[in-house]
Every structure is written in C-alpha cells, then in structure tokens.
Amino acid sequence: MIPIPRFKSLVAPNIFDAYADPNLLLYLVASNLLSPATWELSQKIQGRVAQEAEAGQPSSRSLIAEIQKLLDRNFQHLHVAQVVDLYGEIDLAEERSRLGDDEVDAALRLILGTFEARIRSGDIPPEALQPAIDRIGEGHFPAYVYGNIDLVRANRRLTGKSHASVRGVTSCVDETAIFAALAMTMPRGAIAHIVALSSPSHTSAFGWSGDGEPWWFYGKNRLYFAEDWRRLVSQSHAGDAQQAFDRLHADMNRIISAAGTFDLETAETNLPDDQFNEIVAKMESFFGVRLRQVETALSRPWIRQPEDPLARYLRLLLGAPSLEDVHRMLGDATDEASQGVLFAFRSTAMIDTEPYLAVARDQPNARRLAGTLSTIEDALAVLASIDDTTSIFGSRSRIAMPDETLRFRSGTDRDKALLLHVLAEHLAARVGLPGPIATLFADSRSFVRLGDRYVDAGSGELLQEISEPILVELA
Structure with missing residues (x-):
C-alpha cells in the first residue's frame, strides 16, 4: 500500500x-x-x-x-x-490544515518573492500579477x-x-x-x-x-x-x-x-x-x-x-522501446513505486483503491456544492445534469476526481459514482442519512449504496438490490 x-x-x-x-x-x-x-x-x-x-x-x-x-x-x-x-482558487487555510503551515508559507514566500522580482524587472507588468498577489493576501491562491x-x-x-x-x-x-x-x-x-x-x-x-x-x-x-x-x-x-x-x-x-x-x-x-x-x-x-x-x-x-x-x-525506462514495454514493467507490478505511478495515471486496476476515495473526500468544489444541497434527491439531480458519459482520460478503467467530473460536466458511471458518494457523505454529515454509504464497481455498471437502497450511477435508477458481481468496493 x-x-x-x-x-x-x-x-x-x-x-x-x-x-x-x-x-x-x-x-x-x-x-x-x-x-x-x-x-x-x-x-x-x-x-x-x-x-x-x-x-x-x-x-x-x-x-x-x-x-x-x-x-x-x-x-x-x-x-x-x-x-x-x-x-x-485554492483556499490557503485548507492547505495549511492539510500540509502544515511551514510547507505552505515557505512556498508562498518564494512565489511572492518571484512575483515581486518580475514586476521590478519589468518582465511582467504589475497588472498581470497584482490581482493574484492581492488574493494571496486574502487567503486564496490560483489553483495550479x-x-x-x-x-x-x-x-x-x-x-x-x-x-x-x-x-x-x-x-x-x-x-x-x-x-x-x-x-x-x-x-x-x-x-x-x-x-x-x-x-x-x-x-x-x-x-x-x-x-x-x-x-x-x-x-x-x-x-x-x-x-x-x-x-x-x-x-x-x-x-x-x-x-x-x-x-x-x-x-x-x-x-x-x-x-x-x-x-x-x-x-x-x-x-x-x-x-x-x-x-x-x-x-x-x-x-x-x-x-x-x-x-x-x-x-x-x-x-x-x-x-x-x-x-x-526510471533508469530502466530511459530509452524504452515501446508503450508495451512500459506496461509490462509497471502495469502488473505490485510494489510501492509502481502502484504510485498507477495512482498518478488514475488506474482502477489497483491493489488498494481506497486512496481515491480519501482524495475525493477532500475535493473542495464537491464539498462546497454539497453544502448547497438539502436532500439525496438534490445530489441525484446533480448526477442527472451531467449527461456526457465519456471519460476525460478516454478509458473507463481510469477514474476522475469529483471536482473534475463537475468541471468537465462529463464522466463515466465510475466517475459519477465517486461524485455521488462524496456528495452523500458531506450531506450526511450535515443533515444525516440512514445507513452506510459505499461505492461499488461492477464489470459494466457502478452503484452507490445509500443505506438500504442502491443507485445505479450511470442511469440514476434506484434499486433494492444488485445482481452483478462487485469487483471493487469503496467505503
């Protein structure tokens, strides 16, 4: 792991x-x-x-x-x-809470120093950077x-x-x-x-x-x-x-x-x-x-x-002859390094997929959106409004984070399941929802368990039970 x-x-x-x-x-x-x-x-x-x-x-x-x-x-x-x-924008208070004051403030010190130096040198006009400098002072940073x-x-x-x-x-x-x-x-x-x-x-x-x-x-x-x-x-x-x-x-x-x-x-x-x-x-x-x-x-x-x-x-991959060689080396390996590359690639063929849910829970735009919802039906309406079913990565075997699904207004059944899952969790923390919440990936469909019922994330249909074998569970 x-x-x-x-x-x-x-x-x-x-x-x-x-x-x-x-x-x-x-x-x-x-x-x-x-x-x-x-x-x-x-x-x-x-x-x-x-x-x-x-x-x-x-x-x-x-x-x-x-x-x-x-x-x-x-x-x-x-x-x-x-x-x-x-x-x-990135909320700097949230970043300090997540990474620590020292890391965030050290990065900001260097960035602001560079911004100011480029304005002094004339390399970049003040009007191009001053709005960002002002927003940093207010606790917000461009979301690179x-x-x-x-x-x-x-x-x-x-x-x-x-x-x-x-x-x-x-x-x-x-x-x-x-x-x-x-x-x-x-x-x-x-x-x-x-x-x-x-x-x-x-x-x-x-x-x-x-x-x-x-x-x-x-x-x-x-x-x-x-x-x-x-x-x-x-x-x-x-x-x-x-x-x-x-x-x-x-x-x-x-x-x-x-x-x-x-x-x-x-x-x-x-x-x-x-x-x-x-x-x-x-x-x-x-x-x-x-x-x-x-x-x-x-x-x-x-x-x-x-x-x-x-x-x-990386030393072995310098001068690698083909994509197939890279996949043979990294795609089936189970050590920490190769699994780390697969996380960066967003593969769902992982030994442990729980990190995706952990990251999804911290997605700021999904969390803010959940704060505007009152019921689980509101969350289902969000899913229904995303009618493009294509993957931003071009493959259902790779997963988008909730903020990406919202930003692109596009996502596979797996992407939408992860989005619904975190919306439901944020909603449950605020207004309460009965029973456990879990995301379930099957071979051709994905589901979100909401207490004693299930949602088909692709169609939005409510189900009492699932007939397909479950390949991955996130909870």
Whole structure:
C-alpha cells in the first residue's frame, strides 16, 4: 500500500503538494510513459527528425529540439489569471490544515518573492500579477493542478478553443513532465540524463545527450543549447552568467533526478554523491559559472536519504522501446513505486483503491456544492445534469476526481459514482442519512449504496438490490 502522506499528492496534486513532495514529478513523468498519447507524439517527433536527416542518423540535438518545437506548437501555457478562470482558487487555510503551515508559507514566500522580482524587472507588468498577489493576501491562491498528459489534453476543453493545433493547456510542471517523458522515449543512447531545476514558481528540465551535449529546456517556448545560452549572457547580461540565470530562475532550490531530490536549501538529498557531482559539473560547464544556488548547497553538510523507490524503474525506462514495454514493467507490478505511478495515471486496476476515495473526500468544489444541497434527491439531480458519459482520460478503467467530473460536466458511471458518494457523505454529515454509504464497481455498471437502497450511477435508477458481481468496493 502507498504511504498515507504520499498518495494524495500522487492522485490529484496541486502546487503545494509539489513543494511538499518534489519527487511527485517523477511519478508524473512515469505516468506519462503509460499513456498512448506520449508515444504518438514520440513517433511524430522521430518521424520528422528522420525525414529531415534523410539518409543520415538523426542527432540527439535534433530530437531534443523537435520535442521542444512540438510542445510549443501543440500546447497552450496558462498564465496566472487564466489558471483562476479555468480551475478556480485554492483556499490557503485548507492547505495549511492539510500540509502544515511551514510547507505552505515557505512556498508562498518564494512565489511572492518571484512575483515581486518580475514586476521590478519589468518582465511582467504589475497588472498581470497584482490581482493574484492581492488574493494571496486574502487567503486564496490560483489553483495550479497537475496531472498526466491525458488530463492536460482534456483541459483544452475548458478553454473553449477548438483549433486543432491546441492539444492541451499546461503549466511549467506539466511541460517539464511531458518533455522528460518524451525525451525518455527517444532511441536508447540518445539521451544520457534529465533532471528538473525546480522551485515553487518555476520548473524546467536540464540534461545532456548521449554524446555529452547539454541543453536547458526552460519552458515550451524556450530551449537553450550552449551557444544559445552564451549568446544570451553576452548580449543581454554583459557576460554575467549568474545574473542571466537569476533573471530567469533566481529562486531555484531543488534539483530533481531519477533518484529523487537534492534540496539546495537544506542539503537533504536522495541523490548518490557521484550522480550529484556529475550534474553539478555539467551545469557548471553549460551555464559558465557554478551557480550561487548550487554553491550554497555544496557548503553545507549533506543529509543523505535513500533513493526514491521509483529510481530503478526510471533508469530502466530511459530509452524504452515501446508503450508495451512500459506496461509490462509497471502495469502488473505490485510494489510501492509502481502502484504510485498507477495512482498518478488514475488506474482502477489497483491493489488498494481506497486512496481515491480519501482524495475525493477532500475535493473542495464537491464539498462546497454539497453544502448547497438539502436532500439525496438534490445530489441525484446533480448526477442527472451531467449527461456526457465519456471519460476525460478516454478509458473507463481510469477514474476522475469529483471536482473534475463537475468541471468537465462529463464522466463515466465510475466517475459519477465517486461524485455521488462524496456528495452523500458531506450531506450526511450535515443533515444525516440512514445507513452506510459505499461505492461499488461492477464489470459494466457502478452503484452507490445509500443505506438500504442502491443507485445505479450511470442511469440514476434506484434499486433494492444488485445482481452483478462487485469487483471493487469503496467505503
């Protein structure tokens, strides 16, 4: 079973989960490797590069460059105001209660510092950030939420855009997780290493190819090779590489690799010494300076922790030849790491599905909606109003959280059952309902037990008993 502190950040992570558990990025990357969408994009990338190379062997540089171009063409990066418009806001009091004051306040300190620095530098106009800064002061934060590439693609529907080139909407965390997954699908030997340079305000990917050439994927619209970086430093920062880096990512405080995270502020690390030293050397060679953020960490005693349990899988998956190979490695495994990836993927084929219910109970929009309901019939009316029965993931074997079902106005019988379950629980806590509440997944239908009766979540029909064998029970 997945440890309680971790599973919530794997199922439906937000920006504060990513700060509290930076290794969750590894699970997002691995869950992307389980998606056919990632491999379809990979085939397009390799096909285009091979065509341009004609008879020659495609270079690692051209593969990395094409990944960045594809992401820039196909995904829309959301700015702060757009995040609020699409996903709403996070209640900071609830986050402090869930994760602790220290975690939330530390993340806010870094984010607000970055917002203020970007306003001072003129990189972002005050009117673009000041409303968010004001709302943070009032206890609300833009609801940056992260997920597998299939959720990123589904979120496109929320924008109302139908242009074929917009295949999803992203944050920097999404872009880094998709970029890293695509890089891992390139031919074995093309990519040697990928790490994330991370802070609460920004996440990017740094790495080097099999031939040793380094690169920095700053975001979907910006990729630096060494000569690009030197040109930026020379032309815009009078040769000051540290100043150039600080202009882009001054608050970088974590380096995340396959082994886990090196926290540059505390010097707590999952990374083996030789691996971290190699990363530092590559970064110093690329950026032209030992970054002060790294130098500070090197001056402290290191607090060594074991590698993340997913590390051994990620090393094997670098250069994985096919989706089938990934499924063979992760899909049937029962250890903590592989089950964690399946939670991030939202698979219902889990050893223990109870974590989905635990996360669903904390979904803020479903809880607020339940506060407006008076009877169970009101909850059934909510289900009846959602007439789109398609899965946002494209599969009934994957489950959406209640807030997603409400946001998309779409869901399978399983998605709707989970939504009805938590609405009924919140309602019962306020007005009382007779008997137990449980969600029951059968082979072709899903049911919610409400005391001595059952609701067919797909049709809304009330039943006295169920004739189908039950495969999964959530209670």
